[in-house]
Amino acid sequence: MPIALVDCNNFYASCERVFNPKLEGKPILVLSNNDGCVIARSNETKAMGIKMGTPYFEIKNFCKHHNIHVYSSNYTFYADMSSRVMQTLSTFATRQEVYSIDESFMDLSGYPNLSEHAQLIRKTIKQHTGIPVGIGIGNTKVMAKFANFLAKKYPQLNGVCNLIELGTERTKKAMQLTPVDELWGVGRKLSIQLKQMGIQTIYDLKIANAKILSKRFTVNLERIILELNDIQCLNIETNLEPNKQIISSRSFGKAVTTRDALLSALIYHCEQIGRKLRRQNLYARQITVFAHTNRFKDDYFSSAINVVFTQATDSFRYMTPTINKALDEIYKPYIHYKKAGIIVSDIITHEFQTIDLFDNINFTNDELLPTLESIKKKYGKNSIKLASELLSDDWKMQRNYTSANFTTDIDQILEVT
DNA sequence: ATCTGGCTAGGAC
């Protein structure tokens, strides 16, 4: 089965460029939340040697000096651009797996000329959304990923690498030239160990003994080896399973010491979690509340409390008292907290909800929630909040270089123009 | 002998 992997080039940086043509040909850089580190770079920025994940403070001066255009991340905007790309993409294959915000696997069974088809996809996505994409084609997901890597690496391929058409000899050559760590599923730790065993390139891994490596490492590695040999182990997953865990957490703009600051941050995260649960019609039975100090310092300190609810819920009304109590246990004055958050797990879908025999409150049907949603819809996201969220805003993140929500907020576009 | 839950490491983007 021919599989394509379509990947947006430098996605966040490209998004910024679409609505700001002055950035054409200029170096762009997008920062993580809190303006912490580099998470996207345009080609020009990559060429200047700036690495993915670099803490921004280390290169701030360099950026100023070299006129790099720096942006805080704007997920509202990127998510909307992503859905436009995925929407257009969906018309080009029988089946599509949206793998991440900027990638899709596509089942290209039945299309006669794959390379031509891929070029048409690139052209259409660019036309509809302004986003450039690269496409890799292979007989398995791992091979499609590898092909996509080659499509990016060799500009003469014009954005499309079709390994099915390339032939065994040239594919072998490409594998011999590519280090294992470039492979999907082989990260830092694993590649070090593989190299110690003499497996340096993707080709070395392809011809390695899958069974032995499976014993020594994991089945996942065995699957990768099989897929490199065109034996399909990983399917295209079209119907997405509900989340098993939902996290909302954030580093603070600066260290925080008061209970109020922690509480208001946690209440904010509680609301986020509630929204995410409701959007997917899910209910959670467990909640973990955590807070910790700066993890890059020697006196790193972290605490967490896990609570099991008697009934699964999606309502902040049942979660907030628990959070408050958990915070009583966690909180210590004079500690410099740098991050806090909430994790919910043990998640069930609507049809599996059970009502506690001895509890007469129905946790899964809080009628206040839809009312609040409609107020927010009518009067704006910030029109109504829990008071405890407003106890303090010391914890708000740094976000100094944000672009406008070009595609979702008309007022912001008017400001720009 | 087998199943279960809890926990950690490692990986992806």
Place this chain on the structure above:
DNA sequence: CTAACGGTCCTAGCCAGAT
């Protein structure tokens, strides 16, 4: 002036305890 380093999600594998 100095210090400054993301957020979410998943699975495999291991261990301990229960069946």
